[in-house]
Amino acid sequence: MSAALGKIKGFDQRFLVIAAILFAILLPFFFDRGSSFMDDAVLALAYVVMALGLNVIVGFAGLLDLGYVAFFAIGAYTMGWLGSTFYSQANGGEGVHLLVTGAAANLPGIHVNFLLVLVGAIILTTIAGVIIGLPTLRLRGDYIAIVTLAFGEIIGQVAANGDQVRIGGIWDKTLGALPLIPDLGSEATLTRGKLGISPVDKIDLPFVDPFTSLDIRSWYFVALGLVLIVLFVNVRLRDSRLGRAWVALREDEVAAISMGIPTVKTKLMAYGTGAALGGMSGAFLGSYLNTVNASQFEFIFSIFILAMVILGGLGSVWGVVIGAILLSFVNSWLIPDVLNGLPGQLGLDFDLTQVSFAIFGFILVIVMILRPEGLIPERSRKQEMHGIGTGDRAGAGSDVELGEAR
Amino acid sequence: MSDAPIRAEKVTKVFGGLTAVDGVDLELRRGEVAAVIGPNGAGKTTLFNMLTGLYRPTSGRIRLGERDITRARPDQITALGVARTFQNIRLFPTMTARQNVMIGRHSRMKAGVFGSIFRPPWVNREEREAEERAGEELKFVGLKADLLDRTTASLSYGDQRRVEIARALASDPHVLLLDEPTAGMDPRESAELAGFVLKVRDERKLSILLIEHDMKVVMGISDRVTVLDHGELIAEGDPAAVRQDPKVIEAYLGRSAA
Incomplete structure (x- = not known):
């Protein structure tokens, strides 16, 4: 009986997923190639990728990460460094071109094919994820949040002040002297601070014309492709040995380590994977937004993405997708385009966009009160939130104090 | 050197000013059932936690066969074939019984990030x-088939104990440490568990x-008994002899009774 029900449910779910993907593929054909809706939709998809990445860290592994913006930044800078005229003195001013076509092929600076940039962003953010993971391994809960928050801030500060950091000299003396690696010229700096690296190369894929900012439809399909890849990664990881180990660590670290789960390695895998997904989205956004700018990488962005995950349901893949799309559209459409004049009509002297984060906070509070497990809760979270099963553990005398366990 | 599967040599554990375990020697012989008994606070669980790597001894060594595992991590020790259960059952409450036991298999499986994402045939097989192994272990410990896919939080206390033992067995141990397996059981259940x-x-x-606290269980199934009191080993030997030991009687009942 229950098995039959499960089957029907499983069938329904598969049908829903296919329908949603078809809908997402057909959607852009009902809108103008350059419409603002398409612009909002591309941003929403990029945020879905980020939210699903953060979901691996916070939702699956239960490690509260408040510095996720760092991976957006590193991904975006990878795009900026490897796909713009920013290092215009590179290779003696002739530029470096790797598998690029169109306008970028004749410009100075470093220009690398988007797919390779994506790979580079994944590698760099994975390393960054592991580095941020290491100091948090002995910490729990709130303390992890504090360390990751600090890491996000550090990356933000480095981005903002990187225009003062000349890397050219050192680079040319060390790495630039190696074969295949170009020198950057002595004027090269790490970032361009709040001015931003701009313009950034448009996505350039094999067999397709280089993208333009007028035709958003092609950007949409690349973003959708990233979403599908990241969805696949999320679902596969959730239902795997690793996914089980993350749940186990989340629920009872002492029992998990005693059953043979190496905490360090398992947690670092969560950080690394989550970071890599954020880096992918970061590289995409760097190109799409056409600027890599320190003011993009502020703390509030981490909270924005975290809010999507919490709204949708921690650990719930489909919930997070919904949460990200909803909050993204609230941010880029509902507040600025629809409700922005509301305070003015009520005789108040401010725009709604000025308080958009207050609105997100308000939404979160409402969700926490009415539906703390999120819109589409993951099964086990639902139980945790409603106190089934975990109550016993909190009260009972513990075999091991966690400070003592290693 | 004896061929003891696991052995503690003069292990001491100090927490702040409290010496929880004080220079205890303990040896588990191949194929035996040995019991550690003692009043509450005697240091039994602390000793277990040192054997499984959750605590690092302040001094002394732990050996697994010839191998020194004093500084090994708990997950490494599990991989070397030591499994345990906990005094206050520590299952993963929102996972099903089957998933809990599959966690026990973790150290015998290999899939990492890429294996889990791309699922080559060996990952699917693993x-x-x-x-399948989880199902077999749960059957072995006597969990009813219709409970396999229920979350363990919804299982009865006795069934949770069974699942915890199944989870330990799933890791292919050659040494099994059971921390008060009959706690909270009635005499009939205790006797069943002893068997x-x-x-x-x-x-x-x-x-x-x-x-174990249940003396009937201890006397019934143990080949040897070790008695701890205030962190010190006060008696060791076959159950009948230990029961007569005046120091043991004193530890349990106080000086006047001895």
Whole structure:
């Protein structure tokens, strides 16, 4: 009986997923190639990728990460460094071109094919994820949040002040002297601070014309492709040995380590994977937004993405997708385009966009009160939130104090 | 050197000013069921936590066969073939019984990030085998088939104990440590469990060390008994002799009774 029900449910779910993907593929054909809706939709998809990445860290592994913006930044800078005229003195001013076509092929600076940039962003953010993971391994809960928050801030500060950091000299003396690696010229700096690296190369894929900012439809399909890849990664990881180990660590670290789960390695895998997904989205956004700018990488962005995950349901893949799309559209459409004049009509002297984060906070509070497990809760979270099963553990005398366990 | 599967040599654990375990020597012999008994606070669980790597001894060594595991991590020790259960059952409450036992297989499986994402045939096979093994272990410990896919939070206390033992067995141990396996059981259940411990030992060729308060169980199934009091080893030997030991009687009943 229950098995039959499960089957029907499983069938329904598969049908829903296919329908949603078809809908997402057909959607852009009902809108103008350059419409603002398409612009909002591309941003929403990029945020879905980020939210699903953060979901691996916070939702699956239960490690509260408040510095996720760092991976957006590193991904975006990878795009900026490897796909713009920013290092215009590179290779003696002739530029470096790797598998690029169109306008970028004749410009100075470093220009690398988007797919390779994506790979580079994944590698760099994975390393960054592991580095941020290491100091948090002995910490729990709130303390992890504090360390990751600090890491996000550090990356933000480095981005903002990187225009003062000349890397050219050192680079040319060390790495630039190696074969295949170009020198950057002595004027090269790490970032361009709040001015931003701009313009950034448009996505350039094999067999397709280089993208333009007028035709958003092609950007949409690349973003959708990233979403599908990241969805696949999320679902596969959730239902795997690793996914089980993350749940186990989340629920009872002492029992998990005693059953043979190496905490360090398992947690670092969560950080690394989550970071890599954020880096992918970061590289995409760097190109799409056409600027890599320190003011993009502020703390509030981490909270924005975290809010999507919490709204949708921690650990719930489909919930997070919904949460990200909803909050993204609230941010880029509902507040600025629809409700922005509301305070003015009520005789108040401010725009709604000025308080958009207050609105997100308000939404979160409402969700926490009415539906703390999120819109589409993951099964086990639902139980945790409603106190089934975990109550016993909190009260009972513990075999091991966690400070003592290693 | 004896061929003791696991042995503590002069282990001491100090927490702040409190010496929880004080220079204890303990040896588990191959194929035996040995019990550690002692009043509350005697240091039994602390000793277990040192044997399984959750605590690092302040001094002394832990050996697994010839191997020094004093500084090994708990997950490494599990991979070397030591499994345990906990005094206050520590299952993963929102996972099903089957998933809990599959966690026990973790150290025998290999899939990492890429294996889990791309699922080459060996990963699917490994996963299927773990699932089958979990089913077998749960059947072995006597969990009813219709409870396999229920979350463990919804299982009865006795069934949770069973799942915890199944989870430990799934890791292919050769040493099994049971921390008060009969806690909270009525006499009939305790007797049943005692029989089960012997069955596990014989069918799986295990060496079993258990902490136990139920003297009937201890006397019934242990080959040897070690008695701790205030962190110190006060008696050791076969159950009948230990029961007569005046120091043991004193530890349990106080000086006047001795």
